[in-house]
Amino acid sequence: MAKSSSSDAQALIRSLRSAYAATPTNLKIIDLYVVYAITTAVIQIVYMGIVGSFPFNSFLSGILSCVGTAVLAVCLRIQVNKENKEFKDLSPERAFADFVLCNLVLHLVIMNFLG
């Protein structure tokens, strides 16, 4: 049974990989961006775990900038994905413009809160 489960897991992973390879490039870039943002957030949490959260506002602003930009990237991905029927009418350029604008606003707030 263990062998079959491990082979099942391997088969599952292989099929996931092949399916993922089929996604368009721009979506992959967006996924990579999300991964980058989350990794940065994790590194910040590790740092806080080591030195303590003294300037708590700085810590919060750093974490929230990563998380916020990840969320906005996910929204962009949803809107740009051609398989989504709800956003068929929305051009990807418009979605990208929204993404840029929201990011700018988010970073303004973050810079203010950074202190």
Next chain:
Amino acid sequence: MASRLHEGKRSDPLRHVVQRMVPNHGSIGLRALICALLSICAAASIRPISDAHRSAALDLFVPSGGLFQSLEETYEALRTFQILGVGNFSDIGPATCPVIIDNLTSPASSPKDLFDAIRVNSILECQIGSQTFKDVAEKFQDLIKSTDKLMNFYYSILGLLHVKAQGVSVVLPDAEGVFYSIKALSQNDGRWQYDSNNAESSTCAAGIALEALAGVVSLADIELVQSKIGTIKHDIVKLFDSINSYDDGTLYFEEKHIDGSEYKGPLATTASVVRGASAFAAIVSEKLNIPGDKLVGIAKFLLSVGVPSSTKDLFNQIDSLSHIENNRISIPLILSLPSTVLSLTSKDQLEVEVTTVFGSAAPPLTVNLVRASSSDVKNNPILENQELQFDTEKNVHYLDILPLKIDIGKYTLEFEISLHDPENLNTYATGGHAHSLIFLTGLVKVDKSQIGIYDTDSESSASMLKLDFFKDDKISLVANHLQKLHLSFQLFTPLGNTIKPHQAFLKLRHESKVEHIFALESSSRQYKIILDFLALVEKFYYLSGRYDIELAVGDAAMENSFLHVLGYIDLDLPEPPERASRPPSLSVDPYARFGPKQEISHIFRAPETRPPKELSLAFLAFTLVPLGGFVIGARVLVDGFHFDAQTKATFISHCFLSMSILVSVQLLTLGVNLKSFPSSSVHALFSLLFHAGIAAILLLYVLFWLKLDLFTTLKVLGLIGVFLIFVGHRTLSCLASTSAGKVKTN
């Protein structure tokens, strides 16, 4: 010294007793002198103008090189010297005359300068040509025609009066009109306004206006209708009705509205009103209806200032008193006592002087002592209706008090003046009853004084030692904490009555300078104190040893108040328990408070622990690693080439050195690649501007974090944002059109 004491302080006569706590065996005469000098400051004691004022005038008005500080002060000085009859003008004249001529001839002089110059000149009488006077008169006449301010009227009218006194003929144009203009500024309560814009009425202005009106009448020399003068007389009466009074019967004028910048005290205000009223009274044919008592009250107020310490106060006092002395209404007579402390020992007589304010002789009159009552027992008068006899040599009224058998103490006397000649009542004002406070002092006898130690249980078997306070032998006693100290004595006045002195204290001083003071109680006939050492053990801080005994007895009416060291007592007190209070440490040298103070150690909040710098920098580098990873990954995805082992190795080995360069370079290339660079130049420009706009905003954010505040950031952000929106719209729309075209072609 007398002038300093006359500064209006009401010193308590007890103060001299406190001064005597220092052992001082000086003469009785010295003590009586101190007594007398301090008592002169007591209530309601006024003296006419005397040599003290004359010497004060010479001390206050000191010219430097013949010149005073201003022409106004020059006038005040010269007028004061003239009235008091002191000072010589020989060095003032030559120095001041050029200043006067300069002021009179200069075209830029204000009306006040001209007025000051011309009235100083009327005293100094410099050599000035009549043409100058005519020019000055013309300036004044022009000012009268053009102004409506009270002060300008005052300066010009009185200036014209002084010019006229120099012999130059002066004409006042439209005297009635000027009279009306000044009268128009008057108010209902007898006060005046300074000009028609100023809503507040002022008492000082009333005095000035009255002087100006008197000047108008004497310049114009026409018969002004009696009704007009009658209204002014009504105003004067109303003004005098608004007079204020102190408790001791002195009357004064004061401003009702106090303007902070130009406050003139009661002395200046009263002087101004007196000048105005007397100037007006001088030109009016019949007498003004002002009761003589009010003039006496004002004269008393002016004299109660004593010897003033400022030049303006001295001038106001002397000038207004001279107007009062020479006025046509009634001349006040002042009753004063040359000395308010009388000694029974030296057989003093009660002496009273009645003079005018400047000390000149009064008409024949009699002084009657209506009532003399002790200040402690107010209702029972000691004396009633004693007539004082007149000593023609010394010019005083006196009363022999020794035969009247009055005891020592403080008394309030009430006097009444009656003039011999009833005609004089029209010229002089006596001012009702005058009150005065006197001290009668004498030697107090101490009798039956004894001191002793006795045990608590056996009160009667006390071995009492007789004391004589005025001999020098000291007693020595021994006691322990179970015993009591008993001290008693009796005090008698010269007439044999018992007296309760203001101070009766017993002081015990330890060798270590710790002192304890006890007040003596008085029973019906004697003063005594019983010190129960058992109860006082804790108060004495359990200090055993030798204590010096001192007794202090004093009273304002006692000529021989004393502080005697009676001797010493050796006290044996038990050991202090553990928690007994320590005796107070010796008082620190009072000058030590000016030395450096104790250092204050501030307690600050401990700062938060921060991580070491290297750790923070390491994590900064760590944070940038994912960025690098993202950029490289994006390149991989777009370009589709794989990293081989070699590039991987080079990347890792060069990671820390060239990461930033790699990142920025790859970002740029990525940007170029990602955006599939449009062919048309316009579109390229817009896309470039789009990138530039985003980079600018990010740069702005960095600046905001480093330096800027939110408001400037928002302003700049607004500007760049608008630009970015415009550019971005163009870029993305042409991108959209190209991609739509591609889709269509596909």
